[in-house]
Amino acid sequence: MIGDYTYSEFFSILAMQGFAGLILFSVFVLMALGLAIIFGQMGVINMAHGEFMILGAYVTYLCSNFVSSYAPALFPIYFFVAMVLAFMASFALGLLVEWAMIRHLYKRPLDTLLATWGLSLVLQQLYRSVFGAREVGVTLPDWLMGSVALTDIVEVPINGLFVMGLTLAITVAVYFIMFRSGWGKRVRAVMQNRVMAGAVGIDTRKVDRMTFGLGCGIAGIAGAAFTMIGSTGPTAGQLYIVDTFLVVVFGGAASLLGTIASAFTISQAQSTMEFFMSGSMAKVLTLLSVVIILMLRPQGLFTLKIRQ
Amino acid sequence: MTHPRFRGAGFRTSRRQLMAGIASISILAATGVPALAQDKPATADVNTTNLAVTDDTVTVGILHSITGTMAISETGSVQAEKLAIDQINAEGGVLGRKIEYIQEDGASDWPTFAEKAKKLLVQDKVAAVFGCWTSASRKAVLPVFEQYNGMLYYPTFYEGLEESPNVIYTGQEATQQIIAGIDWVAKEKGAKTFYLLGSDYIWPRTSNKIARKHIEKLGLEVVGEEYYPLGHTQFNSVINKIRLKKPDVIYAIVVGGSNVAFYKQLKAAGIDMTKEKPLLLTISVTEDEIRGIGGENIEGAYATMKYFQSLDNENNKDFVSAFKEKWGDDMVIGDVTQAAYLGPWLWKAAVEKAGSFDIDKVREASPGIELDTAPEGYVRIHENHHLWSKTRVGHAKPDGQYEVVYETEDLMEPDPFPEGYQ
Numbered sequence: 001m002i003g004d005y006t007y008s009e010f011f012s013i014l015a016m017q018g019f020a021g022l023i024l025f026s027v028f029v030l031m032a033l034g035l036a037i038i039f040g041q042m043g044v045i046n047m048a049h050g051e052f053m054i055l056g057a058y059v060t061y062l063c064s065n066f067v068s069s070y071a072p073a074l075f076p077i078y079f080f081v082a083m084v085l086a087f088m089a090s091f092a093l094g095l096l097v098e099w100a101m102i103r104h105l106y107k108r109p110l111d112t113l114l115a116t117w118g119l120s121l122v123l124q125q126l127y128r129s130v131f132g133a134r135e136v137g138v139t140l141p142d143w144l145m146g147s148v149a150l151t152d153i154v155e156v157p158i159n160g161l162f163v164m165g166l167t168l169a170i171t172v173a174v175y176f177i178m179f180r181s182g183w184g185k186r187v188r189a190v191m192q193n194r195v196m197a198g199a200v201g202i203d204t205r206k207v208d209r210m211t212f213g214l215g216c217g218i219a220g221i222a223g224a225a226f227t228m229i230g231s232t233g234p235t236a237g238q239l240y241i242v243d244t245f246l247v248v249v250f251g252g253a254a255s256l257l258g259t260i261a262s263a264f265t266i267s268q269a270q271s272t273m274e275f276f277m278s279g280s281m282a283k284v285l286t287l288l289s290v291v292i293i294l295m296l297r298p299q300g301l302f303t304l305k306i307r308q
Numbered sequence: 309m310t311h312p313r314f315r316g317a318g319f320r321t322s323r324r325q326l327m328a329g330i331a332s333i334s335i336l337a338a339t340g341v342p343a344l345a346q347d348k349p350a351t352a353d354v355n356t357t358n359l360a361v362t363d364d365t366v367t368v369g370i371l372h373s374i375t376g377t378m379a380i381s382e383t384g385s386v387q388a389e390k391l392a393i394d395q396i397n398a399e400g401g402v403l404g405r406k407i408e409y410i411q412e413d414g415a416s417d418w419p420t421f422a423e424k425a426k427k428l429l430v431q432d433k434v435a436a437v438f439g440c441w442t443s444a445s446r447k448a449v450l451p452v453f454e455q456y457n458g459m460l461y462y463p464t465f466y467e468g469l470e471e472s473p474n475v476i477y478t479g480q481e482a483t484q485q486i487i488a489g490i491d492w493v494a495k496e497k498g499a500k501t502f503y504l505l506g507s508d509y510i511w512p513r514t515s516n517k518i519a520r521k522h523i524e525k526l527g528l529e530v531v532g533e534e535y536y537p538l539g540h541t542q543f544n545s546v547i548n549k550i551r552l553k554k555p556d557v558i559y560a561i562v563v564g565g566s567n568v569a570f571y572k573q574l575k576a577a578g579i580d581m582t583k584e585k586p587l588l589l590t591i592s593v594t595e596d597e598i599r600g601i602g603g604e605n606i607e608g609a610y611a612t613m614k615y616f617q618s619l620d621n622e623n624n625k626d627f628v629s630a631f632k633e634k635w636g637d638d639m640v641i642g643d644v645t646q647a648a649y650l651g652p653w654l655w656k657a658a659v660e661k662a663g664s665f666d667i668d669k670v671r672e673a674s675p676g677i678e679l680d681t682a683p684e685g686y687v688r689i690h691e692n693h694h695l696w697s698k699t700r701v702g703h704a705k706p707d708g709q710y711e712v713v714y715e716t717e718d719l720m721e722p723d724p725f726p727e728g729y730q
């Protein structure tokens with residue numbers, strides 16, 4: 001016996017909390033990857049990240065309504081189409097925002113905070129005008145709503161597994177784009193030394209625009225995925241933004257690997273603590289630990305080695 | 309009865325009297341022989357405290373959030389109050405005067421609520437205010453209503469532990485909502501163990517405190533109690549705990565957007581509420597929230613409220629069709645929306661009983677006011693300014709509506725300060 005539990009129950013707890021932690025980890029990575037690209041690679045603090053996610057969620061909502069009204073036979077697979085559309089919508093809006101606003105602010109990174117915060121308010125109001133103030137319900141295909149029973153007690157939700165698979169796919173894709181492609185090389189060159197990159201013939205403007213668009217597009221996919229587990233309303237994006245920044249800053253802003261490591265640390269810590277104490281207390285302790293670690297290691301878990 | 313704080317405000321009183329004098333002179337000038345020619349009481353008789361009442365109109369305030377996070381919830385209340393005002397006007401108004409309203413936006417921000425309340429009372433001199441949703445906003449405006457002697461009709465079910473001469477509470481207080489529901493699952497469903505779960509602020513915590521006391525009083529057991537921050541979206545851990553503890557009842561008081569996450573994850577984790585093992589009982593999910601959650605995700609859950617849109621009586625059929633006619637066919641009506649609708653009607657009845665718009669007289673006339681036409685059936689105002697009302701248990705259907713499976717036989721007496729529950 002351990003505490004109130006028998007050994008078999010205790011190991012079930014560990015297994016279940018491990019899965020819960022992995023799902024939370026995937027959610028964190030999905031939320032934070034887009035932000036880490038924009039913040040880490042470009043130095044732009046994008047406070048409207050949550051609203052880009054919600055755009056993806058609304059696209060999924062529209063897609064689900066459209067498919068169930070006009071092509072109900074395709075309903076079981078509409079979600080994949082919805083994710084592609086969500087990416088495209090957020091990507092396009094990202095390009096537009098970069099062109100209209102962000103590109104004028106590259107030399108004033110703190111101003112991007114204010115400008116994108118304003119943008120987030122504008123987008124929220126826009127969603128409210130178009131979709132109404134109430135939350136909308138996104139209907140999911142049945143196969144996404146079940147769970148897989150491993151033992152009597154341990155059941156793994158399929159949508160959790162789906163989010164995990166999606167996160168893996170996107171992470172691998174981002175890795176290839178950023179570290180194995182010519183375009184990624186250009187992005188990293190621009191990030192390290194904008195003037196020099198321009199001097200060797202890289203179109204820095206284009207690189208910036210595409211990077212911002214990519215970050216926003218990933219947010220859109222995350223938003224589509226979150227319709228499975230969270231709410232879709234004009235202000236729902238705000239729920240995610242604090243956690244997202246927490247993950248990115250804790251990981252070390254410029255490092256994508258750091259983002260993943262930090263998402264893993266925070267999610268496992270929180271999930272373990274949540275089991276042994278109440279949810280609010282676990283959250284407080286997580287935040288407290290992050291603050292203490294950041295005091296000891298202000299640059300975050302991982303940093304790129306660059307010449308100071 | 310003059311409210312003590314109001315009596316103290318000497319300067320303001322004398323200014324009000326002066327204003328009243330000016331007002332009556334101007335009415336004299338405008339109409340020659342004031343009011344006498346008409347078969348309704350003279351303004352000077354029904355309004356001795358210089359409220360915004362003319363020979364033809366009376367002005368009231370509507371104070372809700374139409375922006376910010378609470379707009380989602382409070383929009384329905386605003387719609388219900390406007391519908392009631394329209395209907396009262398169509399019947400000839402209150403004491404022969406048409407109701408006009410000034411709407412202010414509390415913007416989901418408690419200081420703004422207080423500021424706007426003061427504006428409505430001091431500058432607009434409204435005869436009554438219909439508004440607020442969260443306890444935080446009510447607590448913020450309470451001192452304003454007491455200082456400037458206004459009357460607030462508050463529609464939300466809430467945690468109780470409050471009673472003000474300046475507020476009529478048209479929703480349920482905690483004991484009315486909680487105790488009947490727990491009695492029902494204990495008796496009808498044979499429930500023995502409960503897992504309490506809620507969002508982390510005053511209403512869920514107080515409600516769960518009352519629930520726990522009552523559960524233990526019945527000799528039953530609470531096997532877990534837990535709170536998550538507002539807006540929390542990851543409930544996998546608590547669902548795991550629920551699975552381990554195997555309670556008979558999940559007693560869930562999660563609010564707002566968190567609800568969507570909670571019910572979707574509960575379903576995805578393989579907890580099928582239609583099998584009632586465990587059974588889920590909530591006091592925080594109305595038909596409004598189900599629109600976001602999705603009917604298929606909450607099918608089989610039970611809710612304790614005093615009102616459901618599906619209530620089968622003539623009053624409610626009229627109310628639902630009038631509401632949809634005014635605000636659109638795709639509207640759903642939740643418990644609070646109905647309670648908000650009662651506000652203007654109760655105020656009208658009290659004013660007519662008092663024969664005056666004066667706040668003190670309306671207050672005095674309020675206890676005992678009854679409404680046969682309430683969509684929930686019948687209500688009556690108690691001495692403690694809360695309503696006698698029935699409590700019902702609804703069973704969630706996949707179409708997003710509740711089917712009423714139980715209602716208390718008699719009206720439940722409101723008890724905002726239950727003994728031993730504080």
